[in-house]
Amino acid sequence: KQEVTQIPAALSVPEGENLVLNCSFTDSAIYNLQWFRQDPGKGLTSLLLIQSSQREQTSGRLNASLDKSSGRSTLYIAASQPGDSATYLCAVSMRFGAGTRLTVKP
């Protein structure tokens, strides 16, 4: 059974900082990996999807990488803004990590 772990559980940074969120998974036989953000009391917003054959995906200030051999993915957020404050979730094969709760302070 796939297990997904996200580190750190919470992160607080000042506005403008670049940051990295980590996701690790136990079974490297994956189809794809997806990053989401979730605002309090809301549903999920898909950020990036990386297919198993890809190494990274970029969307605006977001960049996600995938290393299947080591069972890791990272989400890089450049020039963070207060509006980026949310919980970021990593999903692999229908399994979610516990998320990283990000706070960007003005």
Next chain:
Amino acid sequence: GAVVSQHPSWVICKSGTSVKIECRSLDFQATTMFWYRQFPKQSLMLMATSNEGSKATYEQGVEKDKFLINHASLTLSTLTVTSAHPEDSSFYICSAPRAGAADTQYFGPGTRLTVL
């Protein structure tokens, strides 16, 4: 883009009653849909896989007689919480993969269930 809807968005019910939640894929067909629940400040937990034309597949520890799933058509799956109790209060979210889009999971907005 692909959209998945859920209805209702929130529901309050009395203990002992049953509640039905609908999940619809609005512009694509989904032979498979997934149901999750999320407790406050926790992550999503996969409950079951809904399969069109066959029985749902439940994750370990999820009571199939408690959480009835019916994949009525290629665009609709329903989750019925039977004889709901306060401990069933949670945020229920469905998702559907869109074939041909790298099986990207499209999530519904969620249904918040409160059982009094």
